[in-house]
Amino acid sequence: MINKKKSMPIFAGMAYALLFGLTFMFISIALRYTSPFLLLSIRFSIAFIVMSILVIFKILKVNFKNKNLLPLILVGFMQPILYFALETYALKSIPSSIAGTISSLIPISVALSSAYFLKEKPTKAQYGFILTSIVGVIIIVIFGATDSGSGSLVGILLLIGAILSQTAFTILSRKFSVRYTPTETTYFMMGIGGFVFTIIAFIECLIKGDLTAFITPFLHKEFIFTIIFLSIFASIMGFFLINYTLSKMEAARVAVFENLCTIVSIIAGVVFLGENFRVYHVIGAILIILGVWGTNRFTASNHKIIEEKAIDNTIREKNRD
Template sequence: MLYGLSYIFTKQATAVASPLALLGWRFLLAFVVMSGLIVVGVIHVSFKGKRLRPLLLVALFDPVLYFIGETFGISHTTASESGVFLACIPVAALLASAWLLHKYPTRLQVIGILITLIGVIVTVLAAGASASLSLIGYLFLLLAVVTYALYSVYVDKASAYTGIEITYIMLTAGAVVFVTMALIEALEHGNPQALFSLPVKHPSFAVAVAYQGIGSSVLALFLSNFAIAQIGVNKTASFIGISTVVSIIAGVLLLGEAFSSAQLIGAAVIICGVYTANNTFHRQKRQSQIEKKSD
């Protein structure tokens, strides 16, 4: 839900600034907020005696490579094309989990994720299909799909770390990389002062950064990491399509965007897919309860 609502704020922010400027401010704020919480003792992190490789790979795949792929992929393609590509993330995560973690999905999980994929594609195309035929754009979007799937796998592998520790390293990496990229972009345009003054001159940009930095980065990333640790990659991946439904509802209610019957059907299919993919979990839980009662 948090990711779905972020699209509204992205539209507001990119109307007055570049995507890299938004990413730089977003991850800088997220890093500062989370560092402040650590300093005052609200949350705790400890990296002593733990292998850093899985954690660094998580941060490399997401946010660094994923957001580079998503940002430049969307900028070089149409909304419908990028939506369809990114809708493939749950399928890629499922395949990566089976290949690298040897955690094979159940038949219901495969069916559910495929149903969700169909629902997202229907919903995206209902908004108006168009093609850019941009090879570089497609490659960036493919990078985003693959790296998000690998992020999901390596979060599972980084079991020695808490969700808070994983999130903090991800935000640190995002701040370092995207602030640097935003500064380089500003210097190329010969106006670095404009980058620093964005939140002051444009209140809508400041609101967008606040939401994405705290809501979509600190909170949503932590929830994602926590979910993968608790219910696994396959079940967590099935929920990705929900952000599409939330973004549509938010667009209709808050931005006055049109809502077609095809989009309604697509949203319903997405919900059915998520339910189907997770139905195995509920069956296993009920079976466990029955076995406990019989004992």
């Protein structure tokens, strides 16, 4: 039972890393048929509608009664609104593999932020393995820039902004995990994302005088396939998994799974988009995997307190039934 409690968040972290790693490729494909904000509008609106149907039929359970929604609005602003607006525009000017590697700087940002804001200090061993993972990322980025160019400077700056918003989201979601269940947080994120991005996309279409832009992408089978993945798998399942993981373990441990996204994005870019694959990708991937393993293996003994909080959250969620 104890092993299951410890392993489930790890498996969830690996699963969301797989889904988010593939996201870079699917966004790149979807942008062939629509604009960034239209894509975000369609993606999160579909995700919210699907979750709403599941809530109506009581397959999913949420309860916002007598709850302060301001923290969730803050979480939703950081992710998905700010993060995806920045990331999607960045992907218009840099390769998906490079985007994946730069995004892997998130763990070190979260580790430093969580130590200050959440008082969740990683152990010395964890810092070492986080840095090991970062070295793997740096190897891929440096050699990748030399090999094929680093892409647009504007694109890279936009992605750095996305990293900062993702860091803020990770800290906030972890902090407020005692107030809301992972399902509630995910549902609210899909709702606010769909609402805000649809307003922006609608204004964009009005200015261009083309409201049919909401429909024309669906004339392409490739777009339909990508939007199904982005809406249901990446948005609903992916964000539920990350919110669940953040409710069970420290932010720094959760964030290091972001580096697995690097490996997934590289493999996906090579296999499906014909992007280059080199020896340095293998070396970097080995260091990243080693870093993820070590960060989750060498945890501090005082993390029992965190596990007890996670158990309390689980009991509270069950009592809603």
